Amino acid sequence: MLKQPAFFLDTQLCIGCKTCMIACKDKNDLPLGVRWRRVIEFSGGDWFCLPDGTYRQNVFTYYLSVSCGHCQKPICVESCPSGAMNQDELGIVSVNKQMCLGCRMCEWSCPYSAPQYNEITSLMTKCDFCRDQLIEDNVPACVAACPTRALTFGDYDDLVSRFGNCSRQAPLPDPEMTMPRLIFTSHRDSKAMQVKEGFIVNPEEVRDE
Amino acid sequence: MNNWSLIIFTLCTQCAIGLSWIGLIGRFLGLDNHILIYQWSLAVALLVIMAAILSVFGHLQNPFHAPLALKNLKTSWLSREVTMLILFTGLILILLFISWFDLGVYILAVVLEIAACFAGGLVLLTMTKIYLLKTVPAWNHLGTPLEFAGSALLLGGAFELVICAAFWEDYQEVKSSFGVGGLAFLIGTGMKLLAIRPALTIFSEIEKHTWYKIPDLRNLYSTVLIIRLAGLFLSIILFITAWNYAGKVSILLLFISLFVITTGEIIGRWYFYRSYIKIGV
Numbered sequence: 001m002l003k004q005p006a007f008f009l010d011t012q013l014c015i016g017c018k019t020c021m022i023a024c025k026d027k028n029d030l031p032l033g034v035r036w037r038r039v040i041e042f043s044g045g046d047w048f049c050l051p052d053g054t055y056r057q058n059v060f061t062y063y064l065s066v067s068c069g070h071c072q073k074p075i076c077v078e079s080c081p082s083g084a085m086n087q088d089e090l091g092i093v094s095v096n097k098q099m100c101l102g103c104r105m106c107e108w109s110c111p112y113s114a115p116q117y118n119e120i121t122s123l124m125t126k127c128d129f130c131r132d133q134l135i136e137d138n139v140p141a142c143v144a145a146c147p148t149r150a151l152t153f154g155d156y157d158d159l160v161s162r163f164g165n166c167s168r169q170a171p172l173p174d175p176e177m178t179m180p181r182l183i184f185t186s187h188r189d190s191k192a193m194q195v196k197e198g199f200i201v202n203p204e205e206v207r208d209e
Numbered sequence: 210m211n212n213w214s215l216i217i218f219t220l221c222t223q224c225a226i227g228l229s230w231i232g233l234i235g236r237f238l239g240l241d242n243h244i245l246i247y248q249w250s251l252a253v254a255l256l257v258i259m260a261a262i263l264s265v266f267g268h269l270q271n272p273f274h275a276p277l278a279l280k281n282l283k284t285s286w287l288s289r290e291v292t293m294l295i296l297f298t299g300l301i302l303i304l305l306f307i308s309w310f311d312l313g314v315y316i317l318a319v320v321l322e323i324a325a326c327f328a329g330g331l332v333l334l335t336m337t338k339i340y341l342l343k344t345v346p347a348w349n350h351l352g353t354p355l356e357f358a359g360s361a362l363l364l365g366g367a368f369e370l371v372i373c374a375a376f377w378e379d380y381q382e383v384k385s386s387f388g389v390g391g392l393a394f395l396i397g398t399g400m401k402l403l404a405i406r407p408a409l410t411i412f413s414e415i416e417k418h419t420w421y422k423i424p425d426l427r428n429l430y431s432t433v434l435i436i437r438l439a440g441l442f443l444s445i446i447l448f449i450t451a452w453n454y455a456g457k458v459s460i461l462l463l464f465i466s467l468f469v470i471t472t473g474e475i476i477g478r479w480y481f482y483r484s485y486i487k488i489g490v
Contacts, residue, residue: 208487
């Protein structure tokens, strides 16, 4: 098993098909409104009419498939009053249903909206990196389903040394907040975090309910 | 998210803290000349805190798991709040018991009074820290602690005035306690007014960090602010008017003032939870 598993997304290959999202929902039997993995469609730009009557455009779109970062500074674990949110020896953050109070403190704290509230059980739920699959040397459901092999996983340190990490891109939150183990490559149209250019096209699929 | 249980919990807890501060500090300063004011302040504080604790079970999805909330004192502000609340409630209960049955343990009572004041302050501090989240800019500013402390003094002061008025006819010396309650009321009002500016300037911060269309809360905030300021102004008028009367008229005016203040606080706290907009994804 990996030492510190982390998700890796090659944003140049991601086509935003959301197969990873559906595979996760299917494998974990998630109810309506609970999304452990979300695909953000980030878009912007416009068309411009030049004085000579021609048009130019700087329209862009790219996709970011985001799940729990199983952070190195997991704010959900820090804020959970009952200790239901816990991080194991591999760095995987999961929620213990027997201890969860449903106070939703973790939901308020997490900038990646990883803890998701299940209205039916009235408890918090979240991505657990398909730990049951990892134990059997299989791959997480989302990784197995990705048709373009944009989404993969591996040891965090190994991935960073091979690909670097461009997680400081819009619209992702500042990685310094929680130090997530989410590695993204840079898309040709990637925008810097500080530059207010572009918008999330599908907020209903991304935001907390 | 249904936040009514949190609205009731936070307001009732802050009211109880304010009421106990006024009762205890007033007694310390020798201003609270009548034991009945002290006892009733603590008794009402205790009743209000019980209401707060009952309401929080509406927020928890499994009330039987409530004791688990004490497990993460090391890092969780919510755990710390629950612990401080239990400590504060216990101290108020003991003080009330000592006073009501006149057990005569004066030095112990003084020590417990100091401890209760600190415990109330710690409850407010931990409650504030819960909401000072980097992910929720609408809450993460100086206005939040000012609002919470202001609510404690405003609601506590309003309750104290009603308690004083209830005994005024029979015990003229409680007029000094009336002054303590009124002072707390005015300080609470001042804190509420100071909380306006940070709350107004935060909107641009929220827009800077969100990547989708967010509801424009400026108009809603302005409406809520106007209603609350009108309520505060009316309450001050009623308070000054009540000062010049005694007996049933005074009690009635102060009850109306309390009702107006409480309604304003509920509206304000409803807006507070309504303004929950999380940055990030």
